[in-house]
Amino acid sequence: MTFKQKIHQYYLQLVQDRMDVFRDMITALTEDSKNDAKGSAGDKHETALSMMHIEQEKLNTKLKEVLNQKAVLDKIDSTKIAETIIVGSLVKANGIYLYLSLALPKITIEGVNVIALSPQSPLGNKLMGNKVGFAFEINTTKYLIEAIL
Numbered sequence: 001m002t003f004k005q006k007i008h009q010y011y012l013q014l015v016q017d018r019m020d021v022f023r024d025m026i027t028a029l030t031e032d033s034k035n036d037a038k039g040s041a042g043d044k045h046e047t048a049l050s051m052m053h054i055e056q057e058k059l060n061t062k063l064k065e066v067l068n069q070k071a072v073l074d075k076i077d078s079t080k081i082a083e084t085i086i087v088g089s090l091v092k093a094n095g096i097y098l099y100l101s102l103a104l105p106k107i108t109i110e111g112v113n114v115i116a117l118s119p120q121s122p123l124g125n126k127l128m129g130n131k132v133g134f135a136f137e138i139n140t141t142k143y144l145i146e147a148i149l
Contacts, residue, residue, distance in 0.1 A: 004090040004149050006109050007099055008078035011116060014104065015070045022063040029056045069102050076101060081149065085127045087119055090149040093127070094142075100124055 001009070033052045076088035085091055091098045097114045104116035117124045126136050127145070135144045 005078045007090060007114050008076060010107055010109060011104055012073050015066055015073060018066045022059050022066060026056060026059050072102055084129050084131050085148055091127055091145060092147040093145050100127060
């Protein structure tokens, strides 16, 4: 497995783990509301159910976001290496490794820090479609594309 494939796999697992957590939380809330319905009565009961329902809606929204992230990652072919920067490219610029995919947490693979960024971000937008040797500036920081992996 290449370095880029390991990065892609790590991010896929990270998103999958988030999906599992949100699904578990939604299931737990559903169970709690069923148990609460059996043993409570009155206004307190209605308030508790309403609060659980609101929380469940929030979790469902977060789950949808994570499912969308997974869909984006699933479309990326981590074996593909392009001459110009595309979604799924691993770019080395100024000694920093940037993975163009989604805005996800910084990770460390094989002792190397990798930053995942969205192609819609200012830096991602500047990188897209460019080649090794391209230099540009964002917020007074100069960048030079050293490699596309």
